[in-house]
Amino acid sequence: MAYSKLKRRTRVKRGIRKKVFGTAQRPRLTVFRSNQHIYAQLIDDERGLTLASASSNADGISGKPVEASKAVGAKLAENAKEAGIEAVVFDRNGFRYHGRVKALADGARTGGLQV
Numbered sequence: 001m002a003y004s005k006l007k008r009r010t011r012v013k014r015g016i017r018k019k020v021f022g023t024a025q026r027p028r029l030t031v032f033r034s035n036q037h038i039y040a041q042l043i044d045d046e047r048g049l050t051l052a053s054a055s056s057n058a059d060g061i062s063g064k065p066v067e068a069s070k071a072v073g074a075k076l077a078e079n080a081k082e083a084g085i086e087a088v089v090f091d092r093n094g095f096r097y098h099g100r101v102k103a104l105a106d107g108a109r110t111g112g113l114q115v
Contacts, residue, residue: 013094020091021045029076029088029115031104033095038069040076040104042088052079069100073107080113087114 003011022028027042039055054076056062061071080088088108095101105115 009094011094016091016094020089022089022091024051026087026089027051027085028091029105029108029113030091031093031095031101033093033100038065038072038100038104040072040108042076042080042083042085051085052076052083054079065100066103069103070107070110073104073109074111076104077108077111077113080108081111086112090115 020028022043022045024044024046027044030041030043032039037056039053041053042051043049044051054072056068056072061068061075063071080086090105092101097105108115
């Protein structure tokens with residue numbers, strides 16, 4: 001029996017989260033992609049805290065989806081620099097590393113984060 005998209009993503013996500021863990025020095029950059037918006041957070045898993053975040057709707061970022069994702073990545077990198085973070089581990093959250101997810105990672109890299 002075939003998995004639905006959500007079940008497939010949840011299954012892949014579990015496998016990723018077994019391997020990816022964020023610390024205060026190198027937090028986890030997690031991505032959530034909805035149909036209209038994209039959200040990113042830097043999470044310290046040791047303390048269970050969100051250190052920085054950015055999204056396409058909260059920051060007033062608009063444009064085509066891939067361009068908006070790249071802008072969200074750059075905004076997240078800017079917020080991370082203010083928090084004193086330079087390097088992160090990337091958690092694609094079960095989504096394919098393609099399109100908007102890849103654009104967000106590229107935007108974070110151009111903003112100065114080591115992803």
